[in-house]
Amino acid sequence: MAAADPAYRPFGVRLREAMDEHGPLCAGIDPHRGLVEAWGLGYDLAGVERFALTCVDAFGGRVAAVKPQSAFFEVFGAKGVALLERVVTELAVAGTLSILDVKRGDIGTTMDAYAEAFLGKDAPAAPDAITVSPYLGYGSLRPAVDLCHATGRGLFVLALTSNPEGAQVQHAVLDGRSVAGHVVDGVTADNADAASRGELGSIGMVVGATVGDAAERLGLDLGASHAPFLAPGVGAQGGSADSLRRVFGAALHNVLAASSRDVLAAGPTAHGLAARAAAVADSLRDQLG
Amino acid sequence: MAAADPAYRPFGVRLREAMDEHGPLCAGIDPHRGLVEAWGLGYDLAGVERFALTCVDAFGGRVAAVKPQSAFFEVFGAKGVALLERVVTELAVAGTLSILDVKRGDIGTTMDAYAEAFLGKDAPAAPDAITVSPYLGYGSLRPAVDLCHATGRGLFVLALTSNPEGAQVQHAVLDGRSVAGHVVDGVTADNADAASRGELGSIGMVVGATVGDAAERLGLDLGASHAPFLAPGVGAQGGSADSLRRVFGAALHNVLAASSRDVLAAGPTAHGLAARAAAVADSLRDQLG
Numbered sequence: 001m002a003a004a005d006p007a008y009r010p011f012g013v014r015l016r017e018a019m020d021e022h023g024p025l026c027a028g029i030d031p032h033r034g035l036v037e038a039w040g041l042g043y044d045l046a047g048v049e050r051f052a053l054t055c056v057d058a059f060g061g062r063v064a065a066v067k068p069q070s071a072f073f074e075v076f077g078a079k080g081v082a083l084l085e086r087v088v089t090e091l092a093v094a095g096t097l098s099i100l101d102v103k104r105g106d107i108g109t110t111m112d113a114y115a116e117a118f119l120g121k122d123a124p125a126a127p128d129a130i131t132v133s134p135y136l137g138y139g140s141l142r143p144a145v146d147l148c149h150a151t152g153r154g155l156f157v158l159a160l161t162s163n164p165e166g167a168q169v170q171h172a173v174l175d176g177r178s179v180a181g182h183v184v185d186g187v188t189a190d191n192a193d194a195a196s197r198g199e200l201g202s203i204g205m206v207v208g209a210t211v212g213d214a215a216e217r218l219g220l221d222l223g224a225s226h227a228p229f230l231a232p233g234v235g236a237q238g239g240s241a242d243s244l245r246r247v248f249g250a251a252l253h254n255v256l257a258a259s260s261r262d263v264l265a266a267g268p269t270a271h272g273l274a275a276r277a278a279a280v281a282d283s284l285r286d287q288l289g
Numbered sequence: 290m291a292a293a294d295p296a297y298r299p300f301g302v303r304l305r306e307a308m309d310e311h312g313p314l315c316a317g318i319d320p321h322r323g324l325v326e327a328w329g330l331g332y333d334l335a336g337v338e339r340f341a342l343t344c345v346d347a348f349g350g351r352v353a354a355v356k357p358q359s360a361f362f363e364v365f366g367a368k369g370v371a372l373l374e375r376v377v378t379e380l381a382v383a384g385t386l387s388i389l390d391v392k393r394g395d396i397g398t399t400m401d402a403y404a405e406a407f408l409g410k411d412a413p414a415a416p417d418a419i420t421v422s423p424y425l426g427y428g429s430l431r432p433a434v435d436l437c438h439a440t441g442r443g444l445f446v447l448a449l450t451s452n453p454e455g456a457q458v459q460h461a462v463l464d465g466r467s468v469a470g471h472v473v474d475g476v477t478a479d480n481a482d483a484a485s486r487g488e489l490g491s492i493g494m495v496v497g498a499t500v501g502d503a504a505e506r507l508g509l510d511l512g513a514s515h516a517p518f519l520a521p522g523v524g525a526q527g528g529s530a531d532s533l534r535r536v537f538g539a540a541l542h543n544v545l546a547a548s549s550r551d552v553l554a555a556g557p558t559a560h561g562l563a564a565r566a567a568a569v570a571d572s573l574r575d576q577l578g
Contacts, residue, residue, distance in 0.1 A: 032398045045424065049419060064337035078374055078411025103395055105422055106360060107452045109321045110390075113360035124366025133394055135424040135447050137454025159426050163396045172461035172468045179461045206384035268330025 008152025297441025349383025
């Protein structure tokens with residue numbers, strides 16, 4: 001494991017502070033065709049640029065974290081990726097945490113390269129955290145975990161999602177433990193040092209707020225992981241206080257609610273977006289305490 | 290499902306022809322630091338460009354397929370992605386199939402965007418196939434599967450890999466079927482039309498040649514899938530004829546052996562690379578018959 005540079009403050013610590021200050025909202029930047037056109041913009045690189053930079057203006061300095069969705073930039077190829085780099089850089093200038101939703105996952109030197117690409121000191125544009133996918137086993141993500149610890153960045157590992165097809169993989173069982181459970185175990189171990197310091201860990205998980213009783217049925221102790229949870233589905237999509245408690249239990253305070261369409265529907269003005277984000281964040285603070 | 294454009298010939302058909310003509314080798318373009326420096330090049334964008342374009346010169350028109358590894362380009366950000374687009378475009382000009390190793394996977398409109406980014410008619414640089422990751426369930430890949438069928442392109446879905454951490458996910462069982470088995474079932478269904486025409490399917494799988502008896506133990510009938518198999522580990526890494534038959538059974542003829550380091554070690558000249566690729570392809574033809 002690379003030694004931690006003392007100049008870097010851990011992602012988990014920075015996220016805790018940001019959530020406490022701004023409320024537990026992670027505002028998405030999801031410039032898909034329908035939304036871009038609903039803002040009266042053309043669906044092309046210029047329209048997407050206008051959309052994304054308006055989001056940066058609206059959210060910068062006002063929410064705990066912002067999550068650009070890489071796919072909606074990659075669809076424009078290298079030029080879209082250049083725009084995405086600009087978005088990430090401008091969020092850093094605004095002092096707002098960025099979580100780049102890329103869901104990368106590979107093994108060996110290839111995973112090393114993905115880790116360097118997004119989490120390394122020389123990364124072209126370094127978000128504060130990225131999402132990763134563990135189909136090749138939680139252990140295959142080791143280069144990214146180690147680099148996070150060394151550079152003060154974070155991960156959100158796909159764990160338990162609410163899309164109906166997800167159960168086929170995530171609920172499957174090996175050695176008496178579900179696939180999602182193995183992810184929880186790996187994350188728990190990697191956050192142990194942070195937990196011993198009484199801090200929120202830097203290795204988070206993606207857990208859907210609307211997974212119902214799945215976490216309970218699979219015997220997942222999400223609270224013990226000391227992980228931040230990037231959670232789609234809180235609020236508008238129907239996660240009630242009861243259902244949230246059923247999923248996250250005592251870890252409700254570590255939930256960072258991912259909201260995209262809900263907030264983005266308040267565009268196209270930065271003012272409208274900022275007001276909606278503030279209202280959503282307040283309501284989430286009430287829900288997630 | 291989008292209607293197939295009759296102008297497009299299915300990926301599976303094109304791959305079968307290419308494998309029959311050139312032998313079952315998929316030559317990787319993996320410009321990681323160690324290899325680039327071993328060729329006497331500096332490890333920077335210019336060095337990686339020289340490396341990658343030398344590979345295109347060497348492999349174009351001479352092997353069944355070429356697989357650039359996206360991570361080694363993404364590490365240079367948007368400029369690396371621009372180079373990757375050039376590599377994919379030049380392979381198309383050379384008439385050689387490209388399989389872009391990106392292992393993307395997401396849900397809903399985000400998966401739509403990834404499919405459009407790499408498989409759509411307006412994709413910035415459209416490879417003939419990409420790799421995808423099914424942690425969110427095989428069904429979540431539907432937009433990519435449908436687009437492949439409409440545009441004559443292909444997928445290789447991560448199924449059963451030989452890295453030790455992979456078993457934790459891929460061997461886990463739900464409803465009496467392993468995670469890898471659910472992937473095989475999904476692929477088999479999506480190749481049924483091709484199978485009924487007596488063709489190789491366009492939806493392939495990534496299956497490690499060195500998974501030992503895992504395919505047998507998990508009850509996978511790989512042959513029935515009519516899928517092409519992108520298989521790392523054939524040849525140098527120790528997959529003997531017996532062990533290959535144990536994994537792929539009657540489907541040995543559908544195995545496309547992925548080889549990177551083995552071939553790339555013959556650089557830095559295009560001539561040396563081409564000669565090594567030809568020798569490896571011949572030996573693979575003997576092994577995989």
